[in-house]
Amino acid sequence: MILHDIFQTYGFSLTASEEAKFSRFLELFIAYNTHTNLSAIRETDAIIRKHFIDSLESLSLIERVIEQKKRPLSFLDIGSGGGFPWIPLAILLPEHSFTLLDSIGKKVRAMDHFIEWIPLANVSTLLGRAEALWYEEKFHQKYDIIVSRATSYITNLIPWCAPFLAEKWRIFLYKMLSAEEEHDMKIVLKKYHLRELTRKPYEIDGQARYIYEIGRV
Numbered sequence: 001m002i003l004h005d006i007f008q009t010y011g012f013s014l015t016a017s018e019e020a021k022f023s024r025f026l027e028l029f030i031a032y033n034t035h036t037n038l039s040a041i042r043e044t045d046a047i048i049r050k051h052f053i054d055s056l057e058s059l060s061l062i063e064r065v066i067e068q069k070k071r072p073l074s075f076l077d078i079g080s081g082g083g084f085p086w087i088p089l090a091i092l093l094p095e096h097s098f099t100l101l102d103s104i105g106k107k108v109r110a111m112d113h114f115i116e117w118i119p120l121a122n123v124s125t126l127l128g129r130a131e132a133l134w135y136e137e138k139f140h141q142k143y144d145i146i147v148s149r150a151t152s153y154i155t156n157l158i159p160w161c162a163p164f165l166a167e168k169w170r171i172f173l174y175k176m177l178s179a180e181e182e183h184d185m186k187i188v189l190k191k192y193h194l195r196e197l198t199r200k201p202y203e204i205d206g207q208a209r210y211i212y213e214i215g216r217v
Helices: 002-009 016-033 044-056 059-069 086-092 105-117 154-164 179-191
Strands: 074-078 097-102 123-127 143-149 165-175 194-204 207-216
Touching: 002 016, 002 044, 016 044, 016 086, 016 105, 044 086, 044 194, 059 086, 059 143, 059 165, 059 194, 074 086, 074 154, 086 097, 086 105, 086 123, 097 105, 105 123, 143 154, 154 165, 154 179, 179 194
Parallel strands: 074 097, 074 143, 097 123, 143 165
Antiparallel strands: 165 207, 194 207
16 A cells, blocks of 8 residues: 555554554545645645655654653644644644644635544644734643644744743744744744754655754743
8 A cells, every 4th residue: 555655664654543544634635635725736645755754754753742741732733734744643642632723714624624534533723823813811822832834934933833832842843944044043043032952854755854843941
């Protein structure tokens, strides 16, 4: 099976239940993407590599934090799009709760569809803009881990993430930073009393990528 083989190639082993959920998600995503443009990536193997596998590259970093805390955690995905990275991560982390935030209604409706029909009991969606919602007390410093994948420039992204983050917790950013953005990241992290903790390099289809782990000073 193509899904099984690609996961094995990138070092991910799935249980039968996990593989069934990923297969169902793949089927649902391909069907939905034919009538609602969620991604320009249409080929099955490319969806698996560039969406599913890419989403899971933060898993080892997140599992390390989970092991330290030894309790169920709350996660927020800012700019979820079609449900990446958190639907793939939620499949492998069923004991934790995930909120998928996006400002575009059609994308939230798509994610609701996927969550219902995979199904996933540990995932909910939120329609809105991060820079508006964090003013609400119920969202302020609520989340243990925040993740954002290729959402916006770093000087926008950090101010959106920081108010949602509980004290002494983590932000994970999937980025391909230019030299200019790397420079700007150092400035904006200092402004919000954050610092880069680790940087994980990886590669998908010959393209170098990074996941940045950021925490409070």
